[in-house]
Amino acid sequence: MYILIYAESQNGKVAKSAKELASYAKAYADKTGQEVFAVGAGLEDAGELFKYGVNKVLTVENETLKQFNAFAHAQMVADAAKKNDANLVLISSSNDAVYMGPVLADLLDAGYVSQVISLPEESDTFIVKRKVFSNKGIAYTEVLTDNKLLRIAKNSFEVIEKPVEGTLEKFEPEVDLSVYDEYKVVKVDKATGKISLSDADIVVSAGRGLKGPENWGMIEELADVLGAATACSKPVADLGWRPHQEHVGQTGKQIAPNLYIAVGISGAIQHLAGVNGSKNMVVINNDPEAPFFKAADYGVVGDAFEVVPKLIEKIKAFKKQ
Amino acid sequence: MKILFLMSSVPDTTSKINFTDNDTKFDESGIQFVINPHDEFGLTKAVQIKEKNGAEITVLNVGTAKTEPVIRKVLAIGADKAVRIDAEPLDSYFTAVQIADYIKKHNDFDLIIAGKESLDYNGAMVHGLVAGMTGLKFVNAVMGLELKDDKTVEVAREIDGGKEYIETTLPLIIGGQKGLVKEEELRIPNMRGIMMARKKPLEVLPPVDAPVRTKIDKYEKPAPKGAIKLVDKDNLDELIDLLHNEAKVI
Ligand SMILES: Cc1cc2nc3c(=O)[nH]c(=O)nc-3n(C[C@H](O)[C@H](O)[C@H](O)COP(=O)(O)OP(=O)(O)OC[C@H]3O[C@@H](n4cnc5c(N)ncnc54)[C@H](O)[C@@H]3O)c2cc1C
Ligand SMILES: Cc1cc2nc3c(=O)[nH]c(=O)nc-3n(C[C@H](O)[C@H](O)[C@H](O)COP(=O)(O)OP(=O)(O)OC[C@H]3O[C@@H](n4cnc5c(N)ncnc54)[C@H](O)[C@@H]3O)c2cc1C
Numbered sequence: 001m002y003i004l005i006y007a008e009s010q011n012g013k014v015a016k017s018a019k020e021l022a023s024y025a026k027a028y029a030d031k032t033g034q035e036v037f038a039v040g041a042g043l044e045d046a047g048e049l050f051k052y053g054v055n056k057v058l059t060v061e062n063e064t065l066k067q068f069n070a071f072a073h074a075q076m077v078a079d080a081a082k083k084n085d086a087n088l089v090l091i092s093s094s095n096d097a098v099y100m101g102p103v104l105a106d107l108l109d110a111g112y113v114s115q116v117i118s119l120p121e122e123s124d125t126f127i128v129k130r131k132v133f134s135n136k137g138i139a140y141t142e143v144l145t146d147n148k149l150l151r152i153a154k155n156s157f158e159v160i161e162k163p164v165e166g167t168l169e170k171f172e173p174e175v176d177l178s179v180y181d182e183y184k185v186v187k188v189d190k191a192t193g194k195i196s197l198s199d200a201d202i203v204v205s206a207g208r209g210l211k212g213p214e215n216w217g218m219i220e221e222l223a224d225v226l227g228a229a230t231a232c233s234k235p236v237a238d239l240g241w242r243p244h245q246e247h248v249g250q251t252g253k254q255i256a257p258n259l260y261i262a263v264g265i266s267g268a269i270q271h272l273a274g275v276n277g278s279k280n281m282v283v284i285n286n287d288p289e290a291p292f293f294k295a296a297d298y299g300v301v302g303d304a305f306e307v308v309p310k311l312i313e314k315i316k317a318f319k320k321q
Numbered sequence: 322m323k324i325l326f327l328m329s330s331v332p333d334t335t336s337k338i339n340f341t342d343n344d345t346k347f348d349e350s351g352i353q354f355v356i357n358p359h360d361e362f363g364l365t366k367a368v369q370i371k372e373k374n375g376a377e378i379t380v381l382n383v384g385t386a387k388t389e390p391v392i393r394k395v396l397a398i399g400a401d402k403a404v405r406i407d408a409e410p411l412d413s414y415f416t417a418v419q420i421a422d423y424i425k426k427h428n429d430f431d432l433i434i435a436g437k438e439s440l441d442y443n444g445a446m447v448h449g450l451v452a453g454m455t456g457l458k459f460v461n462a463v464m465g466l467e468l469k470d471d472k473t474v475e476v477a478r479e480i481d482g483g484k485e486y487i488e489t490t491l492p493l494i495i496g497g498q499k500g501l502v503k504e505e506e507l508r509i510p511n512m513r514g515i516m517m518a519r520k521k522p523l524e525v526l527p528p529v530d531a532p533v534r535t536k537i538d539k540y541e542k543p544a545p546k547g548a549i550k551l552v553d554k555d556n557l558d559e560l561i562d563l564l565h566n567e568a569k570v571i
Contacts, residue, residue, distance in 0.1 A: 141535050298560060
C-alpha cells in the first residue's frame with residue numbers, strides 16, 4: 001500500500017506545503033511500513049521531494065494540466081491513486097487544494113477529513129484529530145471508508161528532512177481535458193514580490209488602534225525588517241484602510257504562522273478564531289484590559305506609536321549582529 | 322432564473338464552544354444559531370439577482386426542526402420558499418447526498434449558491450461533494466459574480482496571494498464568501514420581510530438513505546495557553562531575547 005501526496009508547485013518549484021505533506025506522509029509511512037508517492041504537474045525540481053522521504057514522484061508534463069483546474073487535477077490525482085494502489089491521499093490547505101478536495105473525494109469514494117492536525121492514531125480504526133469550530137475545538141474523527149483523503153491544516157507539520165533514494169516517473173494521467181473548456185481563466189490579479197499572507201512564517205497585523213490608514217508605514221516597516229506579511233482586523237478592511245485580502249479572522253483568512261504580532265487589535269473572539277492557530281502571538285496594546293492579553297504569549301502594554309518604531313530599531317540592531 | 326441557496330445554520334460567532342456527554346457531543350445549550358456568515362454573502366447576492374434580473378430563490382437546509390427559525394430568517398431576507406430535509410446532518414457526505422438527491426430530482430436550478438465553508442465543522446466540502454455527485458460545474462471561494470447574459474457568468478475566485486477571474490456557464494455551483502457583495506450591502510430582515518416570511522412555504526422532506534463516511538468519536542478543547550509574559554515597553558530587548566531564544570522565531 002502507498003500513501004499519495006498531491007504536490008503543488010509555486011513558480012514551478014515544489015511548494016513548501018508539498019514538503020509538509022511529504023514529511024507527514026513519511027512519518028506515517030515509517031510507522032506502518034508503507035512508501036510515499038507524490039504526483040504533481042509541472043514541477044521543475046520534483047527530485048527535491050526525495051529529501052523529505054518521497055520514494056517516487058509521478059511527474060505530469062502535459063501543458064494544459066500545468067494550469068490548475070479543480071476537476072482536471074482531481075482526475076489526475078485519482079488516476080494516480082488508482083494506478084498505484086494508494087488508498088491514503090494527502091492534500092494541503094491551499095486555496096486550490098481546498099477547492100479540489102471534495103471533487104477528489106467524490107472520485108475516490110473516499111471519506112474526507114479537513115483541517116487535520118495529527119498523524120493517524122495507533123489503533124485498529126483510522127482516527128485523526130481535526131480542528132473544528134474555528135479553532136475552538138478538536139474532533140477525533142474516524143474514517144470508515146477504504147480510501148481516505150486528508151486535508152492537512154496549514155503549518156501544523158514541520159518540514160523534516162529524511163532523504164531516500166527516489167525515482168522520477170513520467171505519468172500521463174487519464175484526464176478529460178474538456179473541463180478546461182467550461183472554465184476559462186480570463187485574468188489573474190496577483191501581488192508579486194510580496195510574501196503571501198497564507199504562506200508567511202511571520203505576520204504583522206494591526207487594528208483600529210492605529211487610527212487611520214496613514215499610520216501603516218511603521219507596520220509595513222516592521223513587517224519588512226522581519227520578512228513578514230501584513231494583515232489587519234475586519235473593521236480596518238471594512239473601512240477601506242487596508243485591502244480586503246489582509247482581513248484575518250473567522251470571516252476572513254485563517255492563518256497559522258510561527259509568529260503573529262498584533263498591534264492595536266483588541267482581540268475579539270472572531271478575530272482570535274482566525275489567528276489562534278499561530279505558534280506564538282505578541283500583542284502590543286495601550287489597554288492592559290484588552291482581551292488579546294488573555295490569548296497571547298507575549299505582550300507589551302504601551303502606545304503603538306511609541307513601541308513599534310522602537311521595536312523596529314531594536315530588530316534592525318539585532319539582525320545586524 | 323432559478324436559484325438554490327444552501328444554508329448552514331451555525332453557532333453565533335461569539336459562542337463559547339463546549340462539549341457534553343463525555344465530550345462526545347457539541348453542547349447546544351445557550352447557543353444562538355445564525356446563518357453561516359459565508360453563506361450570508363451568497364444570500365444577498367441571490368436577492369440582488371432577483372431584484373435585477375428576476376429569479377426564484379429556494380433555500381435548502383439539511384437539519385432538524387431546530388433550524389427552522391434560521392430558515393425563516395432567510396425567507397425574511399428574500400428567499401421565496403424553503404425546503405428542509407428532516408435529518409441530523411450526520412457527516413458532510415451524508416449531507417451532500419441529501420442535497421444532490423434534491424437537485425437531481427428537480428434538475429432545473431441555474432445557480433446553486435453555497436458558502437465556501439460552514440463555520441461549525443469547517444469541512445469546506447459539502448458543495449464540492451454535491452458538484453461531484455451531480456456533475457455540475459463548480460467554483461469555490463467566490464469573491465465576485467457577474468451574469469454576462471442568460472448563460473455566461475464571470476466569477477472571481479480567491480487564489481493564494483490574489484484573485485483569478487473565470488468565465489464559465491450556467492448551471493453552476495459556487496462556494497461564496499466575502500467580496501461576493503459588499504459588507505454594507507448585506508441584507509438583514511426587516512419587519513415587512515418577517516411578516517411575509519410567515520406565509521412563505523416551508524416544505525419538509527424525509528432524508529434518503531445514505532451511509533456516513535466519517536464519524537466523530539470525541540471532542541476536546543485546544544490546550545489552554547500558558548500565562549502571557551509581559552515585557553516593559555522600555556525594555557524591548559527582553560522581547561527580542563524571548564522571541565529569539567525562547568520562541569525561536571526570529
Ligand atoms: C459575524 C462577525 C464576524 C466577525 N469576523 C471578524 C473577523 O474575521 N476578523 C476580525 O478581526 N473581526 C471580526 N469581527 C469583528 C470583531 O468582533 C471586532 O469588532 C474587531 O475584531 C475589532 O477590531 P479591532 O481590534 O481592530 O478594533 P477595536 O476593537 O476598536 O480595538 C482597537 C484596539 O486598539 C487599542 N488601541 C487604541 N489606541 C492604541 C494605541 N495608540 N496603541 C496601541 N493600542 C491602541 C485599543 O485598546 C483596542 O484594544 C466579526 C464580528 C462579527 C459580528
Ligand atoms: C446537529 C448537528 C449534529 C452533527 N453531528 C455530527 C456528528 O455526529 N459527526 C460528524 O462528523 N458531524 C456532525 N455534524 C456536522 C455536520 O455533518 C456538518 O455540520 C455538515 O455536514 C456540514 O459539514 P461541513 O462542515 O463540511 O460544511 P461545509 O462543507 O464547510 O459547508 C459548505 C457549505 O455547504 C452548505 N451546507 C453545509 N451544511 C449544510 C446543511 N446542513 N444544509 C444545507 N447546506 C449546507 C452551506 O452553504 C455551507 O456554507 C453535525 C452537525 C449538526 C448541525
